[in-house]
Amino acid sequence: MLVRIKAASLNYRDLLILRGQLGKAREGLIPFSDGAGEVAAVGAEVTRWRVGDRVAPLFYPDWTAGRFREAYGPAALGGGDADGVLADLVVMPETALVRIPQSLSFEEAATLPCAGLTAWHALVVRGGLGQGDTVLVQGTGGVALFGLQFATALKARTIVLSSSDEKRKRATELGAWKTANYRTTPEWDVEVRRVTDNIGVSHILELGGPDTFDRSLRALAAAGHIAQIGVFTGFGPQSNLIRLQLINASIDGINVGSGEHFAAMSDFIDAHAIKPIIDKRFAFAEVPAAYDELASGRHFGKLVIQL
Structure with a gap:
């Protein structure tokens, strides 16, 4: 799957990774676990998705359902050796994507994969x-x-x-x-x-x-x-x-959740008309300022990067 990322959001984890407090990240690592976008292209064997579908990558790409396993940990997006979503395009297996709530914009949906x-x-x-x-x-x-x-x-x-x-x-x-x-x-x-x-x-x-x-x-x-x-x-x-x-x-x-949990949450958000709280939006070139804002603790709700 090729996904065009429309928005990404910051979590406190991203700040810890930047500071090296969660271990050494790979040189050149693409940061951020949380994003939302649309399907830009599909592989020949993909059956779940079509071009144009609105999706979000899972924080743990392999945790689709069932109990958590420690083996899922190293693949967590945006940390260690696993590239994240702060990019125009990302490649993901079809099982690592979930549909985002119909009632939310890409910016709002980008707050869901970790925090929500x-x-x-x-x-x-x-x-x-x-x-x-x-x-x-x-x-x-x-x-x-x-x-x-x-x-x-x-x-x-x-x-x-x-x-x-x-x-x-x-x-x-x-x-x-x-x-x-x-x-x-x-x-x-x-x-x-x-x-x-x-x-x-x-x-x-x-x-x-x-x-x-x-x-x-x-x-x-x-x-x-x-x-x-x-x-x-x-x-x-x-x-x-x-x-x-x-x-x-x-x-x-508690360490995030599975794709199955995400689907249930999305249905709940749509049913109850819940709108994620976004404090500030930043352009891609303003990512350093977004990190500074996160570190300041001034924000109320989420900080979002618009791609």
């Missing part, structure tokens, strides 16, 4: 999120806002943490039930328990890492679920997990 799918896998596939649940979301980046939007569509309550009162206001406009400023309220776990009548939250998108995990454990309700996703505060020692046992809670490591 991670939130979907964490809350819906592994978490079983439903009406009446309460979700704690850390920050207002791509995964966090997708989590907020999916939870709102499923009639769950969401609490959003942010250091910016302006971002908290925007999160409320998107459907957040409560928000808290973790700068002015550093003991945000106490605040979370207060607003939930000391019950805690049933789901947590744990995006911070070592510096936030202890508070997440204290904010978690009995029989609750933590989705371990991010490392925004770096890499370091983990917490004592005995509390999980004491309250019959669980933790899942």
